[in-house]
Amino acid sequence: MKHKYRLCPIVPIFNSVMRTRAVFVSLVLMLVFSSCTALEEAQQRRAKRILEERDATSLMLRPSKATIQIAPDALRGESDHYTLTFAEDLRVLEGFDEIAERELFTRSALGYMESLYDAMNRLFGFQPEHKIHVTLHHLYRGSNLSAVTRTDYRSGVLDGRYVKFINSIEMDFPIRMYEKHGVRVHELTHAFTNIYFLPVWFSEGIAVLIQTEYAKGGTHPKFDSLEGDLRVDLDGVNQLESWAGHTETNPLTHWRYRYAYTLVAELWERYGTDFYIRVFRLMERDGLHQKLEGTMRTSFLVYYFSEAAGEDLVPFFKKLHFKVRKLTKQDILNQIEANSVRRRQ
Template identity: 35%
Template sequence: MLTFFRLLLILFLSVLVLGCHESEETQTQTESDIHIKIPFPKVHIHFDYDESITSHEALDTEAERADYKAKALSEVEKLFDELRERFGFAPDHQIHIQLVDSVSGLKNVANTVVMYNPMTGGIARLTMHFPYEMFEQVSVRAHELTHAFIAPFHLPTWADEGFAVYIENMYAETPQHPIFETLQTEIRRDGAGVNAVQHWTEGSGIYSDVDLTLWCYRYSHTVIDAIEKQWPGTFAKVFETVHPQTTLSTPAFVAVLDGIITDTDMVGFFQKLGFENLR
């Protein structure tokens, strides 16, 4: 009889232990299911250091670099949200930020390099390079992040940089590229007599001239600023109208503006500024 009760007890304990294992397995499976169903936010922004910057006095230890990276990402994400509010959209491509010692040997320059997919026209990779001193300036971060926002639209250089400076100056205590008082009196022309900003290609030909390049930044910004002041909300409509991955020449960009601004002939507006071959 005692043996019988012992057998019953062993059987009971076995069932109890088995039940516990099944319960734990079921719980684990349930947690796994929940984990899979939670949508993870898409990561837009990545931050890293080029080897050349790790000797900087503010970044020469792993702890300093880790702290600075956390601070930098927080600041860029805040700025990202602000620009999303301004533009009414956000890019869905990844944004890579790299802190470097210099850009083309210069510590007072930041840049954004965009690699496009030749098959789709979409962005394969976008990297912003900042020397430490440039990243510390919120206006410079705003300028480069604007490029990241509008890169999918393939705008002419003058429009792309005009937007970037337009946003940059919203964050600058002292604008580096202030607007001109008038567009007509500040025109500079290339060898063909065309407004030099229309065919602006940075760093080549006549545009290797520093003074002319600085003028291009100011003039482009002044054009964007003048249009947005006279016809508020125009550029929000531009980005609603233009399909990303569509390359816009200056004539195509002006045509988009002409379709949005119905009370003014925008082709004539730009022709008065020395732009040509717009129709």
């Protein structure tokens, strides 16, 4: 009987030890499986770094049917509306130094950008005639924080009148910026709209609008009030008018992005989400933007805003201290005629 009493406390202890070992083994297995899962996820993220997530809420992207061709060394690819090239400083980095990696990246990137191109085409109702040439860098102009879109054009004389022709559309991305969906949308908006030689403030404002409202990737919040947050120069002119572009760096840059976005969004909300589609459609119909020297003047732009809105918007812009005057189409035609070669002779 003594042995029985002695054995009784040993049994639960033994069972407790066995349970502890079982729990320990379970924990080890969980950690092993968790580590394996984390490793697999990390490998998938790396392998799919450029296999873009097509978010239905971002410009309603659809699978592209574009034809994609990739060079044997996968240093360059081409699709219906793009070329994609790897800059030398990117080719030597891990993830881009092997042909198979570059080929995977290029095929996915071009497919994604073609889907984005189609979405932008549906949004604006037009598209550039030229292919967009994209170059990916590790650093661009010494920085990994600045993506740039350039629309190069040449000017000439046609039937005795000055006219501008688009030569090419170039986009340069540090890879860090390219991987940001909102940045790609911003720059592609430039590629679409800069064919109209827009004032900088409108070009940047509409790019931030599309980036924020459609791609949900905006970094410049709107101001509460266009009048309350207005800034003017010593001549009393709105500081947007003298904006040289996103490559300039000064204390006004962030304000300019925010104010331009606030202004463009105000008109968009007031006159409907198809307001700018109407504006560009009117510009395209007339083709007058190609016949004036240099970048489009704000008065010229406001003329088309007024046409699309169905009311005169010159007072609205004057209230915001823009240097504008009311134009008629005949005023624009007279200016084109005044710039003609025959008139100069």
